[in-house]
Amino acid sequence: MREAVDVEYGEFSIVDPGGSEDPAATPIADSWDLGGPTGPWLVGADNILMVRSEFNVHSPTVAFELWDEAPPPQVHPASETAQVTFASSTGCILLEEMTGSDEEHEEFDLGSPDAKWHARGYRVRLVPADHFPDDLDEEVESFCFQFWPAEK
Incomplete structure (x- = not known):
């Protein structure tokens, strides 16, 4: 899947529609506090991935890829890589703007x-x-996210 998202205040999220209110979800604040404004550009919590852009406002293309196992690393000279583990309660994710766009x-x-x-x-x-x-x-800038099952 490839789709554009509006970066607002230098951030956007990838969320599970089950939301952070899911009783089994780790509180978002607990995860985001680990990063802070100068922390990693990708932070994961249950039902959400929080993504920090290098730019304040723009609309990058975001690609999602699903793999059965860990994919081989991509090599691009102008890229930064981050890896996290997160839980998904519904098994679906989608892009979300920080201020909740109508899109x-x-x-x-x-x-x-x-x-x-x-x-x-x-x-x-x-x-x-x-x-x-x-x-x-x-x-x-653009983003690519690769997903594969974590060990059970």
Whole structure:
């Protein structure tokens, strides 16, 4: 799946529609506090992955890939890689803007509900570090997330 998401305040999320209110979910604040504003760009908690962009406001393309086992690492000179493990109560995930846009995002089926998943993320800068976008439509970075089942 490939889809655009609006980065707002330098962030967006990948969420399970079961939500963070799921009784089995680890509180989001407990996970996000581990990272803080200068922490890792990808943080996982139950039913949510929180993603930090290098840019404050833009609309990058985000790709999701589902694998049966750990995929081989990708090599791209302008990318950063992070890996986390998270739990999904419904077995589906979707993109979500920080301020809750009216845009509907497509659900991505991981397969098994009530399971733990590994997520490897690639954040790829598409412009030089000193580049300032001329308009909000310019694509300045992209993301790819690979998912595979965690050991049971």
